[in-house]
Amino acid sequence: MKYGDKVDRAARVDFVEGIGGFLLDVVGVWKFQMRSVFGEEISVEACIVAGCGDEFLLGVDFLQSHGATMDFERNEIRYSEKDVQL
Numbered sequence: 334m335k336y337g338d339k340v341d342r343a344a345r346v347d348f349v350e351g352i353g354g355f356l357l358d359v360v361g362v363w364k365f366q367m368r369s370v371f372g373e374e375i376s377v378e379a380c381i382v383a384g385c386g387d388e389f390l391l392g393v394d395f396l397q398s399h400g401a402t403m404d405f406e407r408n409e410i411r412y413s414e415k416d417v418q419l
Contacts, residue, residue, distance in 0.1 A: 337363040337364055337365040337366075337379075338363065338364050339361060339362070339363055339364075340361075340362040340363060340364050340378060342362060343362075344359045344361065344362050344380050345380075346359055346380065347359055349380065349382060357382045357383060357384065357385070358382070358383040359380045359381065359382055359383075360381050360382070360383050361380075361381045362378055362379065362380055362381065363378070363379055363381055364376065364377070364378050364379075365377045365378075365379060375399075377391065377395065396410065396412075399412050400412045
């Protein structure tokens, strides 16, 4: 799964809003397994957006569902798992 696996279902949305308000087509859904710097596995289902081939964006809904907090002064994202802050 070096580049993820295609998920056999339709995306929840047909398009997303880009910077400046223009709409970008969603062309599919892929599932990715990532490893944090602490060695933990994180599974993400992501919408693939037409024209965006080398960037990855995690949405606020995903971060909130994993209990993540953003520290803009340190440029870090932290989340808690099993009562341990990582």
